[in-house]
Amino acid sequence: MIPAKFDYTRPGSVDEAIRALAGGGEDAKVIAGGQSLMPLLRLRLAFPELLVDVGGLGELRGVRDEGGTLWIGALTTHDEVMRDPAIGQHCGLLAEAAGTVADPAVRHRGTLGGSLAHADPAGDLPAVILALDASMTVRGPGGERTIGAGEFFVDYLTTVLAPGEILTGVRVPKLGPGWGYRYEKFHRTAQAWAIVGVAAVARRSDGHVAEARIGLTNMGMVPLRAHAAEAAAAGVEADRAALRSAAEHADEGTEPPSDLGGAPDYRRHLARVLTARALAVASGV
Numbered sequence: 001m002i003p004a005k006f007d008y009t010r011p012g013s014v015d016e017a018i019r020a021l022a023g024g025g026e027d028a029k030v031i032a033g034g035q036s037l038m039p040l041l042r043l044r045l046a047f048p049e050l051l052v053d054v055g056g057l058g059e060l061r062g063v064r065d066e067g068g069t070l071w072i073g074a075l076t077t078h079d080e081v082m083r084d085p086a087i088g089q090h091c092g093l094l095a096e097a098a099g100t101v102a103d104p105a106v107r108h109r110g111t112l113g114g115s116l117a118h119a120d121p122a123g124d125l126p127a128v129i130l131a132l133d134a135s136m137t138v139r140g141p142g143g144e145r146t147i148g149a150g151e152f153f154v155d156y157l158t159t160v161l162a163p164g165e166i167l168t169g170v171r172v173p174k175l176g177p178g179w180g181y182r183y184e185k186f187h188r189t190a191q192a193w194a195i196v197g198v199a200a201v202a203r204r205s206d207g208h209v210a211e212a213r214i215g216l217t218n219m220g221m222v223p224l225r226a227h228a229a230e231a232a233a234a235g236v237e238a239d240r241a242a243l244r245s246a247a248e249h250a251d252e253g254t255e256p257p258s259d260l261g262g263a264p265d266y267r268r269h270l271a272r273v274l275t276a277r278a279l280a281v282a283s284g285v
Contacts (some may be wrong), residue, residue, distance in 0.1 A: 006047075029048035029050070029051055032055045037118070069174060070091055070174065075112075076112050078099075078101045078111070081112055091182065097124050097125060101125070103191045112125060117167045118236050119156075119158060120193075121222055123223075131200060135147060136167055141165075141168065155241070158243050179204075184197065185274075196267050198277075200213070200214045200281075202279060202282035212246075213225070216250070218257070218267070243285065244276045247279060
């Protein structure tokens with residue numbers, strides 16, 4: 001299919017991009033790598049009157065060590081996230097999950113910020129950002145603001161980004177000593193969306209799980225935290241039986257979709273199984 005007609009601009013700075021978006025109103029869209037937006041345009045599922053191409057803005061790329069956190073620019077590609085040594089050392093879950101996104105061609109073009117702003121609950125990285133308790137940095141006509149990952153995703157393909165605002169980066173707390181991580185993903189083919197994915201981080205102390213955080217992919221209209229499973233895992237002995245028992249709560253509070261990938265009950269089963277696996281690895285079992 002051929003996309004509907006639209007205007008196109010390629011600003012030279014973030015401020016120029018914000019002004020262009022504000023001038024285009026709600027019918028303006030940001031494009032960077034284009035791996036999520038272009039299919040929607042071709043299928044005529046999106047009809048923006050203006051595309052603002054931020055792909056050339058170097059200020060939105062790269063990784064910056066801020067002490068207790070890493071700031072990752074929104075235009076950092078999945079491949080760069082996967083290979084960056086600082087991310088691998090301090091936020092390994094994000095690097096691991098980025099390596100599962102689609103295929104090498106998509107990973108070299110698709111961006112971290114684009115994936116998060118697109119807000120597809122079947123995407124891998126939104127659930128990972130939730131599990132890592134990250135926050136988003138956003139700039140718009142009213143200046144800069146910080147939004148926690150738990151407040152960023154509000155509905156299917158919808159975030160709290162206001163018209164004229166751009167996601168500029170993600171601030172991720174470093175995982176310190178005692179923390180482990182794992183991203184478990186079930187999908188039909190290497191390039192396919194996850195039928196269900198589970199992102200888990202766990203802190204082990206004295207043979208027990210002191211704390212766990214779990215993000216769920218494709219278990220609702222938005223990426224979700226498995227709070228019941230987190231609470232069940234906290235304080236238990238770090239062994240497979242105890243973690244399997246905690247994982248039985250992973251699907252509580254979810255509303256998984258029904259589509260060609262699987263029925264809701266099937267997805268609930270997958271969420272419990274994958275959570276048990278992810279918790280076991282994250283806990284060092």
